[in-house]
Amino acid sequence: MSRAVGTTVRGIRTPIVKEGDDLINIVVDSILEASTLEGFKFNDKDVVGITESLVARAQGNYATAEAISKDIDNKFSGDIGLVFPILSRNRFSILLKGISMTGKKVHLLLSYPSDEVGNHLMDVDKMDSLNINPYSDLLTEKEYRKLFGEKVSHEFTGIDYVSLYRKMANDNIDIYFSNDPKDILKYTKDVLVANIHDRKKTKRILKDAGANVVLGIDDILTSSIDGSGYNEEYGLLGSNLASDNEVKLFPRNSQYYVEEIQKLLIEKTGKNIEVMVYGDGAFKDPIGKIWELADPVVSPGFTEGLKGTPNELKLKYIVDTELGELKGDEILTAMKNKIYSKDIDLLANAESLGTTPRQITDLLGSLCDLTSGSGDKGTPVVLVQGYFDNLASE
Numbered sequence: 001m002s003r004a005v006g007t008t009v010r011g012i013r014t015p016i017v018k019e020g021d022d023l024i025n026i027v028v029d030s031i032l033e034a035s036t037l038e039g040f041k042f043n044d045k046d047v048v049g050i051t052e053s054l055v056a057r058a059q060g061n062y063a064t065a066e067a068i069s070k071d072i073d074n075k076f077s078g079d080i081g082l083v084f085p086i087l088s089r090n091r092f093s094i095l096l097k098g099i100s101m102t103g104k105k106v107h108l109l110l111s112y113p114s115d116e117v118g119n120h121l122m123d124v125d126k127m128d129s130l131n132i133n134p135y136s137d138l139l140t141e142k143e144y145r146k147l148f149g150e151k152v153s154h155e156f157t158g159i160d161y162v163s164l165y166r167k168m169a170n171d172n173i174d175i176y177f178s179n180d181p182k183d184i185l186k187y188t189k190d191v192l193v194a195n196i197h198d199r200k201k202t203k204r205i206l207k208d209a210g211a212n213v214v215l216g217i218d219d220i221l222t223s224s225i226d227g228s229g230y231n232e233e234y235g236l237l238g239s240n241l242a243s244d245n246e247v248k249l250f251p252r253n254s255q256y257y258v259e260e261i262q263k264l265l266i267e268k269t270g271k272n273i274e275v276m277v278y279g280d281g282a283f284k285d286p287i288g289k290i291w292e293l294a295d296p297v298v299s300p301g302f303t304e305g306l307k308g309t310p311n312e313l314k315l316k317y318i319v320d321t322e323l324g325e326l327k328g329d330e331i332l333t334a335m336k337n338k339i340y341s342k343d344i345d346l347l348a349n350a351e352s353l354g355t356t357p358r359q360i361t362d363l364l365g366s367l368c369d370l371t372s373g374s375g376d377k378g379t380p381v382v383l384v385q386g387y388f389d390n391l392a393s394e
Contacts, residue, residue: 007386010034011371011379019060023257027054027381028264034383042269045305047384048261049368052279052300053240054380055251061229063221064246068098068236071225075215076192079105081184083202085194087119087154087161090241091294092194093168095217097245099192100169107187108165108175112139116195118290120155121162121177122148139177156288182209192217196237196296218296221249238279238295251277254301262303276302281366282358298365306360 014030017023027050035042056062072080080099085092085108100106112134113127114120122144127134130147139147141162151160166173176183181202184191189212193202199216206214218235221228229249231238238250251257258275265273279295299306368382 005386006389007384009367009371010038010040010383010385011377012381012383013378014054014381017054017058017380019057021058023050023055023058024260024264027261028268030381031265031383032268040385042265042271042273043385044272045388046271046273047306047364047387048265048273048275049278049364049372049382049384050257050261050275051368051372051380052238052251052254052277052295053248055254055257055277056229056248059229059251059253061231061249061251062242062246063225063228063230063236063239063249065094065098065101066245067225067228068095068220068247069101071220072099072192073102073104075220076102076104076190076213078190079107079188081107081109081188081191083109083181083184083191083193083195083206084111084116084198085165086115086117086196086294087121087159088294089157089159089164091239093164094241094245094247095194095236095239096165096168100172103172106169106173107184108169108173109181109184110162110175110177111179111195112177114289116197117292117294118284118288119161120289122152134179136180137178138180138183141175141177144175144177156290181205185209185211189213191215192220196294234296234300238300250279250295250300254299256301258301258303272305274303274305276306276361276364276368278361278365278368281369282362283366283370292366292369298359298369299361302361306364308360309358 012030012034014026017026027048031048080102082096082099085096096106110121113122113124126148132139132147144162152162153160162175166175174187181191181193182205185206189210191206191211191214193199193206193214193216195202199218203214203216216235218237220235221230222232222235224230231249231252234250236247236249239247242248254277258277262273262275265271265275276299278299280293280298282293282298284291364384364387367384371382372379
């Protein structure tokens with residue numbers, strides 16, 4: 001009998017995971033229990049995704065504002081230029097609180113009209129009508145308020161982030177708006193780079209322009225401070241608010257977890273199941289213009305079979321250009337034969353035109369993130385089946 005279903009995605013419920021719990025066995029046992037209760041079987045090339053927060057929580061990878069403050073204080077001697085943070089209570093407010101606890105004056109440079117991931121500080125149409133040039137104009141906070149008002153609320157959260165960040169820094173802060181990171185050097189030569197995906201470029205520009213100290217938030221808490229959590233590769237990048245004085249950091253040693261979980265799944269099921277840890281998905285909201293990816297990567301750890309990019313034919317293209325004269329079973333058979341005989345690498349081949357040229361882990365991570373959500377679904381593990389199948393798979 002021919003298959004009637006392709007890819008399926010299941011959110012897997014797990015117990016509440018706390019620091020020190022045996023995450024590997026919890027994940028595997030939860031998947032096996034779900035299989036028994038829901039009546040599904042496992043197959044080779046199934047994919048198990050585990051949200052990064054589950055790994056970090058089991059590790060106890062947390063840090064207080066005091067730990068952040070101490071590390072900042074050790075690395076900066078005077079005023080701190082803070083460049084291009086994202087606008088987020090969840091992602092940045094506690095980091096700024098820790099920075100301000102040093103007592104050092106903060107000079108905050110915000111990009112505009114939006115931050116790196118699409119959170120807007122100002123209305124683009126109004127900015128244009130005021131003849132503000134985002135490529136050259138530097139605005140002070142006073143000028144910003146005069147032009148855009150005393151309260152500028154985020155479309156979704158209702159938060160005025162300029163006011164929030166001033167409050168988090170206890171008013172020991174000057175705030176400016178510019179898209180040229182070199183503008184911060186007018187106020188201090190010691191700079192903490194806070195953007196995520198362009199951080200290396202921003203650091204290079206500042207160093208070339210004569211900055212004295214140039215560090216990124218990926219350079220803060222790369223080792224433990226007084227027993228705190230840390231991340232040797234990403235520092236504070238990928239951290240999330242855990243309480244009003246603490247953040248949960250991006251998990252460490254994700255590769256260890258995915259490989260151990262894969263081994264146990266193979267042992268328990270007899271199937272070669274791939275495993276990944278995922279964070280934010282890499283997708284953009286078409287209404288709010290917010291790019292979801294505030295983590296440094298979608299997946300900090302994944303098994304060997306998830307490397308690379310998809311190698312797929314574009315069915316619509318082939319139907320329209322090659323198989324237009326065929327109908328019914330003939331066209332289905334012809335399409336399956338095309339799939340059976342497709343090249344190992346279709347890169348730059350017209351037959352793959354329009355397929356998504358992204359890393360498999362970015363695509364799967366986005367699928368998992370949308371499935372598990374960030375609220376109260378209670379499914380921090382996701383099982384994806386049939387993702388690597390195609391129309392010719394039986």
